[in-house]
Amino acid sequence: MQEKLKAYFDLKEQQKKVESELEKLRHELIRIFPEPIESDIGEYRLKIAIQERREYDDQAVYNRMKDDALWKLMSKVDPAKISGLIKLDVIKEEMLAGTYEIKKIPYVQVKKR
Numbered sequence: 001m002q003e004k005l006k007a008y009f010d011l012k013e014q015q016k017k018v019e020s021e022l023e024k025l026r027h028e029l030i031r032i033f034p035e036p037i038e039s040d041i042g043e044y045r046l047k048i049a050i051q052e053r054r055e056y057d058d059q060a061v062y063n064r065m066k067d068d069a070l071w072k073l074m075s076k077v078d079p080a081k082i083s084g085l086i087k088l089d090v091i092k093e094e095m096l097a098g099t100y101e102i103k104k105i106p107y108v109q110v111k112k113r
Contacts, residue, residue, distance in 0.1 A: 060099035
């Protein structure tokens with residue numbers, strides 16, 4: 001059992017190092033290519049796209065909820081739950097105007113051609 005625990009621990013440590021290195025490379029690619037791009041470079045295809053993510057203000061959303069039961073469904077602001085409630089037509093998107101800001105997050109994808 002100790003070998004399994006050691007293997008698990010070692011793999012988690014490797015995972016941390018790999019994720020850290022990937023994050024450094026991601027930031028460097030975004031620094032070099034600050035705008036969205038699709039390009040073939042050697043045998044690789046680079047794609048950098050911008051994703052929009054809403055970051056909600058808990059208090060502002062709570063103040064807009066006319067029904068406490070709706071707030072209890074969320075318990076805290078969760079963009080996925082809010083999106084689901086909008087799609088189900090439980091709440092209207094207009095009701096949330098001014099309760100969030102849109103963050104533009106660069107998405108990096110590298111594939112081998």
